[in-house]
Amino acid sequence: MPTETLIYIILSGILALFIALFQYRYKSKIKSSKLNWLFTFLRFITVFAFLLLIVNPKFEQIKIVSEKPNLVIAVDNSSSINYLNRAEDANTMFNSLKNNKELNTKFNVTTYLFGNTLKTSDSLTFNESETNINNAFGQLAQIYKTTVSPTVLISDGNQTFGNDYQFAYTTYKQPVYPIILGDTITYTDLKIQQLNVNKYAYLKNRFPIEAILVYNGSQNVNTKLEVVKGNTTVYSQPISFTKTNNSKIINLTLPANSIGINSYKLNLIPLENEKNKVNNSKNFAVEVIDQKTKIAIVADIIHPDIGAFKKSIESNEQRSVSVLKPNEILSQLNDFQLIIVYQPNNRFKKLFDELNKLNKNRFVVIGTKTDLSFINSISTNYSHEIVLQTEEYQANFNSNFSPFQVDDINFESFPPLNALYGSIKFNVPFQTILNKRIGNVSIQQPLLAAVEVNKQREVVLLGENIWKWRAQSYLNSKSFNEFDNFIGKLIQYLASNKQRNRLNVDYESFYIGNSNVVINAQFFDKNYVFDDRETLSILVEDKLSESKFEFPFVLKNNNYQVDLSNLKPSEYNFTVRAKNENISKSGSFTILEYNVEQQFLNANVTKLQQLATNSSGKSYFIDKTNDLIKDLMSDNRYVSVQKSNKNIIPLIDWKFLLAIIALSLSAEWFLRKYNGLI
CATH class of the missing domain: 2.60.40.10 (Immunoglobulins)
Incomplete structure (x- = not known):
């Protein structure tokens, strides 16, 4: 207590005594000397208590607390413990440690269960479908961050989910004592460790398969790797393993002969004494695609546009182009996925009739040599104004075009296309890809448009000399790629003889x-x-x-x-x-x-032992429970720690002082009343 506070208390006592003596000794009219001294004492107590409240001295209270270290018991509650026939041993060990009197005297024993997550419980079921030991350590690290908490891990060490727990000691700064539920017996086992297959293959090609095979055993063994499709074995290869040569990477190819999804099963024939045969086979599937697209350009004239279209389209190796006359295409129309009709006239009537009958997609180019009267008579989607005059139109890109994604390849820099003057009127909904422009004036008329009616698609180009665009694109970017990709997207949109899956x-x-x-x-x-x-x-x-x-x-x-x-x-x-x-x-x-x-044949002894060593703990097998208890009890790192807590308590918080004031005042009043002094 400070000296200043002590002086105030002494002065408070002197002042209280002076007031009491002044009232009951100096000016008192009470004749009884005993009453005077009693009243003086009561008044002194009352005044002195009030003055102490004003001074409010503070007192230090020191408490000594003995804090025991924690003992964390974490039990693997996954079904692999049952599969290894260790559930009963684990339960016995768990209860033995939890209820051990010596351990409970030295430690604060806390129990946890874990599968995929950590839980505070003492009811073992061994039915968790996943094991994440590293996650359990991560959660324990948050709980026991600042305390001494040696941890007993009861597990087989087989983790099926999460990061490698072997390095958990870097974040969980506590000694770990694994109790290994299992033995060191090694069982003979063959398994397909990994299978790598592409999901897609092209028709008439061969697709690759990579299989990583692993053998666990000490004898030389011979087996066979098979690939089965339905009830047919499509591939077979003998495989040999030894104790040292215990893994193989097998690469093979299979033919893609049928379009669609083809299902296969890869089998590694099990050994006679093999305990686990589930990991000897894997199923896989490959979708075979026929992506070769045949396109016909039908023209009755010779024009450099035809060569430009052919070059652009065939820049994709999966596409081929044939140039045919209107009468040549009719007998082989079904061989092509897309027909490009270049500047049609009356000779194209049978072709259009067949296209409409087969509901085939088409790409129509209308130029200066196109018969507009024929177009207006044959097409129900649009009609073109007939004016015997030509015009040059440049292109403006429509960024709002939505049916498919098209990039602006600097169309405004391209030279104009020659076209027939007049506007085109669409009778069905359409989307404009490029608009016409004369000089700097944009005309709200389509130069390139797309139409889709009753699942039939049509693209209309209202101009010729598109070969100049391909040349200009090369000058702009030093490559034909941008223009060819643009044409490729048009072809991709159109080139189908059936509805594709979006x-x-x-x-x-x-x-x-x-x-x-x-x-x-x-x-x-x-x-x-x-x-x-x-x-x-x-x-x-x-x-x-x-x-x-x-x-x-x-x-x-x-x-x-x-x-x-x-x-x-x-x-x-x-x-x-x-x-x-x-x-x-x-x-x-x-x-x-x-x-x-259920895929594990034994405990992961090596990893559990390594965890114990890295964390300054020690590993034990299930039959060494007594050794664990002795080591924990004798380890000098785990001792109780005495901690002192100092509390500063002000006198005003002492409620008994108020009771004394009330009692002394009440007693004084009652005695004065009783003796007729009030």
């Missing part, structure tokens, strides 16, 4: 039970360029229970994605729908009852 869904025919069930989808515009403006959802129906669930897709990079990992094992039908357009796609998949925890 909504593609990427999914597996089956999923392993506790793996991520993720379905990806891509939505394309009318030119099959990815469109991120759409909203997709998936309706999933369980075939067995007939339950239905709907989930939204999430846009992730250039992909739509939905996670269905919460669905239980069963067979499902699904339908993916686009909200803004009437497009959907259906399919089915199966979630198999498969647990990755």
